[in-house]
Amino acid sequence: EGKNNDELTGDPLYQQWIDSGATIPFPGGESPEAFKDRCCAAFVECTGSYGFTSAALVVHGGTIMAIMERFTLPRRNYYEYAVGNGHGYVASLHENRLISFKEI
Numbered sequence: 672e673g674k675n676n677d678e679l680t681g682d683p684l685y686q687q688w689i690d691s692g693a694t695i696p697f698p699g700g701e702s703p704e705a706f707k708d709r710c711c712a713a714f715v716e717c718t719g720s721y722g723f724t725s726a727a728l729v730v731h732g733g734t735i736m737a738i739m740e741r742f743t744l745p746r747r748n749y750y751e752y753a754v755g756n757g758h759g760y761v762a763s764l765h766e767n768r769l770i771s772f773k774e775i
Contacts, residue, residue, distance in 0.1 A: 710737040
């Protein structure tokens with residue numbers, strides 16, 4: 672909690688997570704699938720519950736990647752949606768799918 676990569680280097684549980692390619696739960700945290708499910712459930716709530724015609728979500732990169740992986744067609748791998756700090760995507764939502772998306 673509250674540590675950066677340098678501070679975690681040498682921690683065997685952290686190294687096990689790194690070596691897994693982030694496919695196992697983060698030490699003391701949730702599984703990758705639980706994280707993605709939580710992010711996507713929040714996205715569905717935000718896009719379906721309030722009747723907005725447009726919205727901006729300011730979220731972490733992992734959240735962006737989870738949403739894009741689940742809701743864009745054609746489907747791509749989670750890591751293919753990685754963006755730099757301060758970057759993201761502009762997209763249109765149609766029938767619960769993100770279409771016409773562009774990295775910004």
